[in-house]
Amino acid sequence: MTSELFSPLSLRSGHMLNNRIAKAAMEENMAGDGQLPDKELFGLYRRWAVGGTGLLITGNVMVHAQALTGPAGVVLDKAAPLEPFIEWAKAGKAGGGAIWMQINHPGRQIGSDMPGVVWSPSAVAVDLGKHSNRFGRPVAMTPEQIQATVTRYAVTARRAEQAGFDGVEVHAAHGYLLSQFLSPLVNKRTDQWGGSLENRARMLLDVVRAARAAVSPSFAVAVKLNSADFQRGGFDADDARQVIAMLEPLGVDLVELSGGSYESPAMSGRPADARTQAREAYFLDLAKDLVKTSPLPLMLTGGITQRHTAERVLDSGVAIIGMGTALAVTPDLPDRWRQGREADEQLRSVNWSDKALASAAGMAQVRHQLRRIARGSRPTPNTHPAFALISEQRKQRRALRRYRAWLSTSQSAA
Numbered sequence: 311m312t313s314e315l316f317s318p319l320s321l322r323s324g325h326m327l328n329n330r331i332a333k334a335a336m337e338e339n340m341a342g343d344g345q346l347p348d349k350e351l352f353g354l355y356r357r358w359a360v361g362g363t364g365l366l367i368t369g370n371v372m373v374h375a376q377a378l379t380g381p382a383g384v385v386l387d388k389a390a391p392l393e394p395f396i397e398w399a400k401a402g403k404a405g406g407g408a409i410w411m412q413i414n415h416p417g418r419q420i421g422s423d424m425p426g427v428v429w430s431p432s433a434v435a436v437d438l439g440k441h442s443n444r445f446g447r448p449v450a451m452t453p454e455q456i457q458a459t460v461t462r463y464a465v466t467a468r469r470a471e472q473a474g475f476d477g478v479e480v481h482a483a484h485g486y487l488l489s490q491f492l493s494p495l496v497n498k499r500t501d502q503w504g505g506s507l508e509n510r511a512r513m514l515l516d517v518v519r520a521a522r523a524a525v526s527p528s529f530a531v532a533v534k535l536n537s538a539d540f541q542r543g544g545f546d547a548d549d550a551r552q553v554i555a556m557l558e559p560l561g562v563d564l565v566e567l568s569g570g571s572y573e574s575p576a577m578s579g580r581p582a583d584a585r586t587q588a589r590e591a592y593f594l595d596l597a598k599d600l601v602k603t604s605p606l607p608l609m610l611t612g613g614i615t616q617r618h619t620a621e622r623v624l625d626s627g628v629a630i631i632g633m634g635t636a637l638a639v640t641p642d643l644p645d646r647w648r649q650g651r652e653a654d655e656q657l658r659s660v661n662w663s664d665k666a667l668a669s670a671a672g673m674a675q676v677r678h679q680l681r682r683i684a685r686g687s688r689p690t691p692n693t694h695p696a697f698a699l700i701s702e703q704r705k706q707r708r709a710l711r712r713y714r715a716w717l718s719t720s721q722s723a724a
Contacts, residue, residue: 345383467524
């Protein structure tokens with residue numbers, strides 16, 4: 311069977327993708343000693359690489375060792391040894407496709423039990439109601455901290471290229487630091503980084519300029535952007551349209567559209583304001599409007615699990631479809647689609663009324679599958695979400711002890 315899904319795509323940098331299917335970033339939280347990738351991540355990405363996916367985008371790699379989304383996050387800064395990342399890139403290319411590194415800073419979305427720093431454009435805490443104490447209290451970044459963080463992104467991009475990755479994706483979605491600067495609900499600054507959308511987008515644009523300048527012209531630079539935050543008064547689809555236009559002159563190859571944050575986890579199908587309740591392709595309606603005006607190719611991620619949905623997304627004008635959870639359950643799904651087959655199973659749904667807890671359980675379920683795939687085992691999609699969540703919490707407590715010890719001995723204050 312032939313399909314546009316399996317046609318190549320040439321990007322403006324000259325980077326060529328051999329099909330239109332991408333493994334979207336999922337936060338693995340599987341770093342080994344020293345916050346480095348190890349054999350588990352190598353095995354996981356090698357399994358995906360031979361399953362027919364044209365592009366693998368890693369889970370977010372941290373640009374700042376004192377600011378991690380979780381205690382088992384991977385860090386690539388100026389001090390990290392490059393050899394484990396070289397091995398990771400090789401594993402991701404084992405099937406002939408490309409691998410990009412997603413690079414990120416969590417900003418205020420850092421657990422309250424984590425050491426390090428909790429930064430944000432303004433001192434506005436994450437609001438999860440009764441779960442708000444899960445996150446630290448943020449402090450507003452100084453201009454010097456903003457500039458130093460821009461430099462960190464550039465350092466990580468350059469080192470990713472040195473390690474053999476084919477590109478980087480700057481994470482500016484899901485409520486992380488660059489998304490926080492874009493959001494009028496979080497960014498209350500009155501200086502050059504606050505107020506108008508142009509000012510709120512300044513840090514993202516500076517990061518992209520710095521990353522693009524730090525790598526070769528043939529190295530891909532992409533951005534992950536919310537199509538909307540799904541919070542009333544927050545970053546919306548019209549803001550996204552304007553930011554995409556701002557990115558076009560900066561040498562960006564691709565913009566991936568997603569949506570939501572911890573406060574409104576639309577990326578897992580659980581938005582706070584119920585404007586996206588689709589079971590598949592959560593953000594397609596918004597993407598259809600953005601495609602009409604976008605000067606850059608767009609990738610759409612969020613809830614795609616079946617081939618007919620993927621083809622419907624491509625028919626809308628989107629250039630690449632991104633899948634996360636579907637590939638955590640069926641790592642060879644693209645090859646199955648080529649053969650006219652679908653996945654045998656899907657991940658067990660989490661229908662808990664507490665959206666924050668349901669989102670955490672959903673992510674724990676995914677990580678449970680990732681670890682099984684990494685070990686060479688079969689996924690177990692029917693794993694009970696409560697079991698996955700408890701198991702994940704135990705692993706993260708052990709990882710937190712390791713991270714605290716590593717940070718205290720190897721890192722100095724920013």
